[in-house]
Every structure is written in C-alpha cells, then in structure tokens.
Amino acid sequence: MNKKEKGQLIEELTEKFAEFPHFYLADGSGMTVSQTNTFRQLCYEKGLEYKVVKNSLIQKALEKQEGDYSEIFGALKGFSGILFSPEVGNAPAKVIKEFHKKNSTEKPLFKAAAIDTDIYVGAEHLTPLSELKSKKDMLGDIVGLLQSPAKNVISALQSGGHTVSGLVKALEERAQ
Template sequence: MRKQEIVKNLKEKFLNSEGVFVTSFRGFTVAESNEIRKLIREKGGEFRVVKNTLIRLASQETPAQPINDYVEGPTALVIAYKDPVEIAKVLNKFIKEHPSLQLKGFVIQGKGFEAAAIEELVKLPPKEVLLAQFLGTLQAPIANFIGVLSAIIRNFLYVLKAIEEKKAKGE
C-alpha cells in the first residue's frame, strides 16, 4: 500500500512539474544532501531520493516519462515546480562543487535531454525575462504600424492646413 501511495504522489508531482532532473549520487554526504535540498526548495523545487522502479511506474503517461532513459543506479530526482532554468543553474553549480552528485539527464515539457545540455539551459535568462523579450518582439510591429498610420493622418492634416492657409492668403 505504501508503494502505491508513493507512486500516486510522485505521478502528481510529475504532472505539476515544469521539469525533472535525474541525478546519481555516490558518496553523497548527509550535509551535502541537506544543502542541495535547501537550495532547490528556495528556487521552487524538490530534491527527492526514490527507488528506480517507483520512478518508472510513476512517470508512465506523464510528461516526465523520458526520464526513464536516465534512471539507473542510486537515483535522486530534482523536480522543478516553477522555473526549470533557475533550478538548472543551482543544480549545475552544486554539481561542479560536489562531484559526488552527477546529472544523468533531464526532461522539460516532455522532452528528454542528455546531461551535457544543461550547459545550454543555464545560459537562458529567467522565464520572466524571456516572456518580456517575446512580448516586446510581438509589440514592436504593432507599435510601428500605429506610428505609420498616425504619420499618414498627421501629414494629411498638414496638407489640409497648408491648403487652408493658401486659400486664406489668396482670397
């Protein structure tokens, strides 16, 4: 019964996550474990050690299913509930400082990536900055179009004003 609860709970976490990172730990100390848990929690995620068979069962029919390609040996999951880029940055830095924790791979929006891809992921700006850049890109053509339309109207009014002044002088 306990295993079924773990699988159900983990499946919900996978469904509510923005990304899942699969790590391997050998010689990982309790102090290191506590430190990474705290760092990940601060960024809106969770560090959790789970049996591989339970991970495989829970990931079925979820966007996290590709993590099964990376689950082997002692496995800990980092589940990102908010911005996976921020969690990737924390995780990448921690792994460089603590080689006993290794990244095997990760899944974001249902797509699996090898561990080396994290280097590209950490170069991305935060989600809010990306959204702002995207909205700015969308807004620019509209703003330019409105500027062109208002310039046409403004120039037309200048022509009418010039005609009015010419007629006033001529009469």
C-alpha cells in the same frame, strides 16, 4: 517498505509528475551528509522539491503518465534524486550548476530531464539547459521586440516634427 507503501509512493509520484511539467533526475551518490543537506537547502530556497526515490518506483510512476518517458528509463540506474520545478524549466539546472560552483564538486551528476514534452538524457545537456530562458523572460523579450519598432517610429516623428516646424519658422522669418 511493503507492497501497500510502495503503491502509495507510486501514486504520490504519479501525481507529482502530472502536477510538475519540469523535473530533473540527478545522481547524488558519494555526496556527504553535509553536502546533501546543503543541496536540499539550496533547492528549497529556489522553490524546488528534491526527493530520493527508488528507480523502479520512478519508472512505474512515469509509465502511468500520458507522455512517453521511455528515453529516461535508461538513466534510472544507481542513485536517483528527482528535482521538481513548478514553473521554470531551467531552475534545477541552474541549482545544480550553482552547487557545483559553490562546493567545487561534480556531484550531484545530471542524469536526465523532462521539460514539458522534451526529454534530455546525459550530462552534456546540463549547461544548455541552465542557459535556457524562462517563459517569463521569453515573453519579456518578445514584448520588447514588438515595442521597439513602434518606439522608433514615434521617436522619429517627434524629432522630425520639431525639425520641420523649426525649418518652417526659419523660412518664414527669412521671407519677412
């Protein structure tokens, strides 16, 4: 790869990092061709993009971003594949865990992740990241919580209204 091609790749990566607020770095070294193809297919099915790029080019592209990604630079050693997620921050973690489970393997290894402005480095973060709720799920939970008290009040008023009217009728019939 010549200098011009590297420059183009860095620009492409810079645009990708700017476009996708969520990305993960994984080490897929030691995976067979079949496993790599299966992993790529799983990523495609889940709406993720998986690219293998030289660490130095990843670092140069990250240095051009607005945020501070210097914490990730330490993870840029060995083999690095990037998983880009367009909307959901936990999708790549779920895909990696699903692949581990289906294929009884530890590969690809989670190296680091950037979710919006938060940076996670180290394999110990994979499980907590896979359990994160998506923005859509969180909004659904909040709406449900906000609706719950109103539903309880309306339900109590409706059931109480029937009880009160029944009591009034019973008292009226007794009086006659």
